[in-house]
Amino acid sequence: MSRWYRAALGPSWSPVGLDRIRVAVGGRVVLVTGASSGIGEQTAELLGAAGATVLLTARRGDLLAALAERIVSRGGRAIPYAADLADPEAVDELATRLLADHDRIDVVVSNAGKSIRRSLTDTADRFHDVTRGNAVNFLGPVRLLSALLPRMRARRSGQVVNVSSLSVDLPAANFAVYSATKSAFEAWLRSVAPELRADGVATTSIHFPLVHTAMSAPTYSTRLPGLTARQAAEVVARTLVTRQRLLVPWWVRLAGVLTNNAQGPYEAASAALLRRRS
Template structure:
């Protein structure tokens, strides 16, 4: 009932969490606008949603292309009189030592996908949302967007944390103007994004549907934060015992470097 008849825009909707979220919302009567780079896959998802009786529209978009973001935002506004919800789900991760990431521009690429691209899309659509009387913006973030800093994830953590703080600041500006902002700090989710990291293959992880159920929770309850029960403990530990945590993480990084050297030998 919370979303029936509403128009919901979802970025990164072709696979994983975004796809599961789109299917879940469409099954509850929302019209879903599917955005991602992979147009063919989006068409497949949209066709399956329509076959099940739902409403879905496809917009192929690369968030790293600033001019295309503006053009696509204008096209979406022309095609849909209202946008009630924006779910900023598109994201990318890279696990690599910082000293090896400079020549590959890891930070620049992840900032474009995880921060500046999503921010540009929101800024283009936000005036309509304010003018129509309000809406909800949901940021699909990560538990790793919060301290402590984990070795080899600097570009990912930095870009996710930057967007999260930017959106939180924006949300405070929008108080009283009808637009509500929420962040969902997900733990590990079993998607294509974590597949390249061997250490995650046996680690506990949510399914995409379980993650989607967390993502839509702010549409049902007026919360500003959805997070695993243990995340507050992580934040408190990072605040009270930074040297202990940093020492432990530094030790793990040194152990990984040694194991890597031994494998090369």
């Protein structure tokens, strides 16, 4: 992240020192979903280095095992749990294993996600994209949290961090399924947040702008301003220190308010842009 880009994001996006992260997560148990690559992988490495026991989940078990080995070789604690979040039975099995293996899970970083860049026309004969996006970005995380949260609430402590996207504030053409499913999870979390807060469980949502990972690579050039996966992990770690409820770049908030209040002109401008491109 260049200096000007960091300045554009504002001070709440700056990294905090490892010592402060250690105070927040040292000796705690942190589940990171989508830990096999990108933001999740870097978050697990960082939290493992800060003394957390990191529970790693994603489908690619070989990558999770290699990551766990790396964390352990540096003196940390990490355990891989391969599972497909889009498969309800696999999610139930994962939750059962996690609850059996660990008396407590202090933090869930709900990071696994699937992004689909596809127009409405191209989605017409690919409804499975809608089903799958919904399963990974909404139904799977809700199912997993529904199983894990009762114990957190009973202990009256914990935090859920939702790794979300600016597409919640600024839905854009060609990203309908992604925006809708990320927004659905955000709405669910906002709705349950008061119940969780009443029981001592904090919630955090981070609306990331572009992060250069395998997910964004097919769509966005690495020359565009964005965070690296490591920098995004530092933002996630920062929220475990600050327990901030919502982190949205100020310019995304502003653009969100403007486009919400001028949907007609915004959609007309987007349509003109699409027409020009095609």
